[in-house]
Amino acid sequence: MKSWDNIAKIALSVNDGTKSALDLVNESLSRIEDAKEYNAIISITKERAIERAQLIDDGVKAGKNMGRLAGVPFIAKDNFLTFGSETTAASNILKGFNAPYQASAIEKLEAEGAICVAKANLDAFAHGASTENSDFMVTKNPHDKTRVPGGSSGGSASSVVLGLAPFSLGTDTGGSIRQPASFSGCVGLKPTYGLVSRSGVVAMASSLDCIGPMTKTVGEASLILDIMSGRDLLDSTTIEKDTLGYVSLDSDLKGKKIGLVKEYFDDSLNKDIKESIENLIIKLKAAGAEIVDISLPILPSALAVYYILCPAEVSSNLSRYDGQRFGYSFDKATDLKESYSESRARGFGKEAKRRIIIGTYVLSSGYYDAYYKKAQLVRTKIVKDFENAFKTVDFLLGPVAPTQAFKIGEKSNDPLAMYLSDVMTVAPNLAGIPSITIPIDMKNELPVAVQLMAAQKQDRSLLGAARKIEELS
Amino acid sequence: MVKISQEEILKLANLARLKLSKEELVEFSSELSTILDYVSHLDKIDVEGLEPTYQVTGLKNVTRDDVKMDYKVDKELLMSNLPESKDGQIKVMRMIG
Numbered sequence: 364m365k366s367w368d369n370i371a372k373i374a375l376s377v378n379d380g381t382k383s384a385l386d387l388v389n390e391s392l393s394r395i396e397d398a399k400e401y402n403a404i405i406s407i408t409k410e411r412a413i414e415r416a417q418l419i420d421d422g423v424k425a426g427k428n429m430g431r432l433a434g435v436p437f438i439a440k441d442n443f444l445t446f447g448s449e450t451t452a453a454s455n456i457l458k459g460f461n462a463p464y465q466a467s468a469i470e471k472l473e474a475e476g477a478i479c480v481a482k483a484n485l486d487a488f489a490h491g492a493s494t495e496n497s498d499f500m501v502t503k504n505p506h507d508k509t510r511v512p513g514g515s516s517g518g519s520a521s522s523v524v525l526g527l528a529p530f531s532l533g534t535d536t537g538g539s540i541r542q543p544a545s546f547s548g549c550v551g552l553k554p555t556y557g558l559v560s561r562s563g564v565v566a567m568a569s570s571l572d573c574i575g576p577m578t579k580t581v582g583e584a585s586l587i588l589d590i591m592s593g594r595d596l597l598d599s600t601t602i603e604k605d606t607l608g609y610v611s612l613d614s615d616l617k618g619k620k621i622g623l624v625k626e627y628f629d630d631s632l633n634k635d636i637k638e639s640i641e642n643l644i645i646k647l648k649a650a651g652a653e654i655v656d657i658s659l660p661i662l663p664s665a666l667a668v669y670y671i672l673c674p675a676e677v678s679s680n681l682s683r684y685d686g687q688r689f690g691y692s693f694d695k696a697t698d699l700k701e702s703y704s705e706s707r708a709r710g711f712g713k714e715a716k717r718r719i720i721i722g723t724y725v726l727s728s729g730y731y732d733a734y735y736k737k738a739q740l741v742r743t744k745i746v747k748d749f750e751n752a753f754k755t756v757d758f759l760l761g762p763v764a765p766t767q768a769f770k771i772g773e774k775s776n777d778p779l780a781m782y783l784s785d786v787m788t789v790a791p792n793l794a795g796i797p798s799i800t801i802p803i804d805m806k807n808e809l810p811v812a813v814q815l816m817a818a819q820k821q822d823r824s825l826l827g828a829a830r831k832i833e834e835l836s
Numbered sequence: 837m838v839k840i841s842q843e844e845i846l847k848l849a850n851l852a853r854l855k856l857s858k859e860e861l862v863e864f865s866s867e868l869s870t871i872l873d874y875v876s877h878l879d880k881i882d883v884e885g886l887e888p889t890y891q892v893t894g895l896k897n898v899t900r901d902d903v904k905m906d907y908k909v910d911k912e913l914l915m916s917n918l919p920e921s922k923d924g925q926i927k928v929m930r931m932i933g
Contacts, residue, residue, distance in 0.1 A: 795892030
């Protein structure tokens with residue numbers, strides 16, 4: 364596992380001419396080549412990355428400032444539309460797809476001089492919690508090759524921990540940034556819903572999907588959020604960024620109240636994780652934070668709500684893959700309906716099909732009220748429970764998942780067991796609140812992390828507190 | 837326990853324009869029953885007086901000025917993804933018999 368300088372420092376060195384963007388890109392590409400056995404990367408964007416690096420180096424030579432991320436290589440999860448290589452979402456149905464435009468998040472990073480060097484593996488269409496559902500290959504945990512890196516942003520998490528690039532991008536619909544960050548050992552931020560534009564990101568469940576950075580440190584995640592966040596005309600659900608931005612943070616915890624979520628500390632929680640969190644709590648108290656137990660009785664129902672709403676939205680979003688305009692197309696069909704159903708049958712993997720069927724069921728007439736509408740009503744209860752909790756505490760703290768990284772193959776034949784991996788991460792997506800994974804310990808030679816949550820639009824104070832936790836760990 | 841028959845799965849697959857193999861029919865019918873069983877405890881939650889949450893931003897009717905925008909879409913790349921095209925247009929099979 365190799366390291367990089369802090370992202371802000373890299374950009375400074377490129378801007379003052381002491382480092383060249385081209386060297387950085389080549390270093391990243393050579394590390395990617397050396398780490399092939401981890402299956403973290405689907406494709407590299409070598410040609411375009413080198414061109415962009417040369418443009419940045421030329422700009423610096425001409426005396427220009429090339430941005431806050433000048434020459435910084437990064438890796439995007441392969442569900443971000445990017446130029447320079449295919450965008451597949453790790454699915455056979457999108458194999459060979461050349462994005463005709465780039466995601467807004469990518470455009471914003473490029474405008475500050477960042478360079479996308481590669482696309483990371485994921486569970487196909489981000490459906491999964493282990494990256495085993497990729498239609499192409501299984502990504503390995505950077506600490507133990509027999510274990511999963513978590514998912515669905517497993518390739519992005521693994522890449523950052525292996526040092527393939529200074530940062531990566533992930534997407535989080537029910538924990539897909541935070542859980543792999545925890546399993547692999549990096550910082551993973553799911554911002555407030557709407558803070559980062561979803562334009563140009565392969566849609567999974569539109570009312571839940573969030574985009575966020577995966578980095579080695581909290582400060583670096585803050586910088587990337589600061590650049591990617593804000594209103595975007597191409598995504599009407601986006602919100603304004605904090606007027607103070609996310610770079611200068613207040614990490615003083617004196618007088619801050621942190622609630623320990625009672626429902627996340629039940630018997631299902633691994634005792635090593637529990638012990639690490641208990642140690643952190645002692646340090647948090649010493650740092651002046653007030654720690655209180657808090658109960659959100661609705662939380663155990665969040666996963667059930669999620670596994671109704673998510674497939675419902677998935678079945679709707681995946682209807683665009685019909686074999687007519689892009690992606691895999693069955694060319695022996697005798698009529699249009701056969702062209703649709705055969706293209707989809709051959710192009711989609713099993714988990715996508717499973718979610719299409721569940722989603723179609725809960726949205727079909729006769730079951731809509733019993734499942735979909737009921738779930739949206741319970742979702743309101745979840746939103747209100749969080750709102751009430753944040754009236755009494757500043758932050759909520761808990762584990763990210765009940766266990767550390769599990770073995771490859773351990774849960775792959777039991778969809779419900781795999782869904783249960785998300786049990787501690789889905790609620791923030793349903794409520795739209797920000798949540799961040801911070802690694803705090805190593806146990807059994809694997810990372811242990813915590814998840815810190817704040818009220819909607821409190822990303823700035825969340826990052827400040829997260830930086831303190833990072834310092835204390 | 838909710839039982840979902842293979843016939844029901846077949847009907848759903850047809851609605852979703854998705855052909856399933858015999859094995860997938862068998863598998864999904866048993867899995868869907870398990871998953872629906874898992875989510876069925878939501879029945880017991882009292883939601884009296886609550887409104888459904890379809891989105892969490894609180895935003896309403898987001899509009900923009902009615903002016904031409906440059907979407908920066910690369911037409912050549914867009915066309916390169918078409919399974920079949922003719923004279924710069926998407927070619928599909930006959931829709932009306």
